[in-house]
Amino acid sequence: MVVEDATSSVCDLGILDSLNGDAVREIMETWNGYCLATEAALLNGRGDLSFGSKLVSQARNLCKYGLESLVEEHFAGFLEETFEKNGASKFWEHFDVYSNVATREMIMDRIQKDSIQQVLCKALEEISMEKQYQEKCLLLLIDVVQPYKDSTPEKRQNSGGTERLHLLSKYQSMVSSVLLATLPPHFPEILHWYFKGMLEELSTIMADDCEDDSESHDKDDMDLDEKSKLPYRTGDMDVDGCYRQNRLLQVVKNVGIVVRDLRNLGFTSMAEDAYASAIFLLLKATVHNLAGGGYRSSALESIKGWIQAVPLQFLHALLAYLGDSINYDDAPSSGLKSPLVSRPSSCYAGIGSSSEGLVRWQLRLEYFAYETLQDLRIAKLFEIIVDYPDSSPAIEDLKQCLEYTGQHSKLVVSFISALRYRLLTAGASTNDLLHLYVSTIKALRTIDPAGVFLEAVGEPIREYLKGRKDTIKCIVTMLTDGTGGNSNGPGNTGDSLLEELNRDEESQVNTGVDDDFNTDDKQAWINAHRWEPDPVEADPLKGSRNQRKVDILGMIVSIIGSKDQLVNEYRVMLAEKLLNKSDYDIDAEIRALELLKIHFGESSMQRCEIMLNDLIDSKRTNANLKATILQRSQTGAEAVGENGVSLDILNATIISSNFWPPIQDESFNIPEPVDRLLSDYAKRFNEVKTPRKLLWKKNLGTVKLELQFEDKSLQFTVTPLHASIITQFQDQTSWTSKNLSAAIGLPIDVLHRRINFWISKGILSESLGADSNDRIFTLVDGTADTSKTGANTGGYEQLGVGDDDGDRSVASVEDQLHKEMAVYEKFVIMMLRSLGGMESHKIHNKLKMFYVADPRYDKSPQQLESFLSGLVAEDKLELIDGGIYKPV
């Protein structure tokens, strides 16, 4: 009071001077009366305005003395005091029960949520009443003061309306500042829980509605367009729908009232935060829920649908409701709204047309949904890719998400770490690695056609595969076999690679269709039109998009380093395959070769083509020779050998050995009748094809033979060596290994290794001879071996594996390479001795620079690496930390 007097005396000093004693006394009395009236009106009024008249008259009196600002200030001060005492503190008291709600949020049960709703509504109602009453009082006073204010010259230009407005907004900010100043920390939490509860309720209502709606749509056989529209539609609502709609409106209205009240109290942004966070929380839960069901269906559409159906519906209704209520309100409250919740357009009824605020909300929600889904998918990308192509819907989702969010780098980082952890370990087979690599390429090709991120992701896989020895072999098998290396591996890998070859072929054909007139210019023009800048994440060192076109085969080949190596490996495999063919059926090989030729060029596959041609020629020559023999036999010459072995049973594969990979030679004696047959065949060949002569590689090829025992006969397809061994037992059922090796012309150790085949089959049995080094092999009696054959099948597989290297008819690429590179051995060892240890790439460089003898050093770093590790295996070098090779 004193303070206010003082201020007034400062302000109205001139007025006080002109007053006489009576007037002063009168002012004092009126002032006291005014103060009492104010107190009475604000504290005891409680809604009725009976005290108002007294207040008005006293205030008017004071105003006559020009004390209107004093009146106003006193009233405002008292208003604040009262509001703090009556309004705010009482308001907060309602929520004291929940003061520890934040810590207990986990155990918030349904009842408490309900009670929160009730308490919040009640408290808001009360405080709003209080506020409304105070506003009325304020308006009364303003009405009194207004005329006097307007009469003062400096305020004259202000119209009465603005003054009123000014005072009301002052009051408004007073209310919110009082409330915010006394805000208990748990209040936002309470709001959050309130909105969450309401939204969940809404969500269930909507979900019911949704189901119902879609059912009715199915019945009505609506067209797709309408189906994709909001499920909440007024047109075809049945009674049930009406009930739901009512419930929905009820919920929205409740929320609307709460939000409006909160706004009026100045909690606009807090309310918004609360319902926004509740919506996002619910959205996140829904995304996790909808996307958790596996990768074989797209989650994005249903998420979008849900956003349309629940949160947007809710916001639409809410904004519309608030918009309506605001329309009736006075202007001030609209000034307090945040831009995001700008007043919805007037068309409340039309659900399809959305206001600006709603559109913003939709964008926010969708972005959030995209991001959540994207994070979810990226975290599980490894599983998704393992599941590819079944998981392509998930990939498609991820692609769309990334288009919105642009967080590709997140994908790269996360996927690489998953790869290192899950895939690039010693436990994963090379086949699986390659399979996954192909899947990765295909999957990421969908997401990112330019292949920029693929480059980054593929790098660690490629590096790792380079370290595997059997990579080339697996790739070649995948390329040609269609069964993907080992039989138990995933079968579709090989198919997919063959299919890649096919795809390339088709694209080649397509470009071939273009008329060749000015193709280059045309292509250049098209390319220029199609040009798009690389994504920002692209590594400029890796070349531009044109060179980076995603080509699975190219990427696979790039693991190996050079196509020559791949072609070489393929040649060896092809040779192996062709040599083991007993018919001349090479259609599959021809097809594969044609495809490879398209990809690797005619010239690099030339040798392979010659090999295939050899086979075709062999078939013809073979038929030709037999025809001449047949003619002769008809003319009465010796067609049938004395042992009953005719040339009919012999099919020759005639190869141009210069073009074939080096063939392993192993000399042994084949049974005499067969030998005679072979030389006979060679003679005929010479007659037909002079001056060419046939040189038999007797260890190659296959022999189909039938072993006849007393009680049964067994059929085998074996190598000539195995056949020669067993033939020896035809006349003599028991051999010592020494004699047998002499008879066959085979070193004893080789014989021991090979004869195991027959032992494992239960055809022969082995026992110790007189000499400890000597062993005796005996033909097993026909009656005894039935059980043994069965018992030994397991053993056979094992031996089959052990026999593998011995059975190869063609020297492996590795062996060839090591033989070729042996000339560098001295050089490398000498060099390392003088210069100390070196990494393989340095050795490679030195060889390139200083190895001047013919032939010049022309190997790839990978080949050198393989050679060096061979030297390490032979203990000529040692490999120490950091990949440094050192002489021993």
Add this chain to the structure above:
Amino acid sequence: MTTINRQDSNTPVTAPPIASSKQPLPTAKTVDTQSVRKRLQSELMALMMSGDSGISAFPEEDNLFNWKGTISGSKDTVFEGTEYKLSLSFPNDYPFKAPKVKFETSCFHPNVDVFGNICLDILQDKWSSAYDVRTILISIQSLLGEPNTASPLNTQAASLWGNHEEYRKMVEKLYKPVA
């Protein structure tokens, strides 16, 4: 020319006659760098393919004129079981002038000083263009076992040479194996 000067300072007594005999050459020298390279390259190949076990040498970095080499002490000498690193640098007019050869690892030997300089006739006045890297390395290897104690660079080593056991101990004590 710089190489020649360096060469001169190294072999003050024997160099002049050779240097003067080569004096007319400088004009042709630059032209002939290519042929020197060729010679060094073929020497390198020959050395690498010779397969000698006790000696080795290879250009250091990418410079064909600076080599690093190793020799190991021959069996039945006091140097048995040791290995020494050498550096060889070839003049631009190689093979008309001897390369400069030094021990990189310290070697306790009557004809090797503490800086690794070697006193060996074929590297100085007795040089001939018929020698090559391989013969140099073999000569140095044999020098280890048969020093010329008459004109020592390391007098301590020369005086100790007679006593094999003591000498062996000194070699072992001073030997720092190649890292």
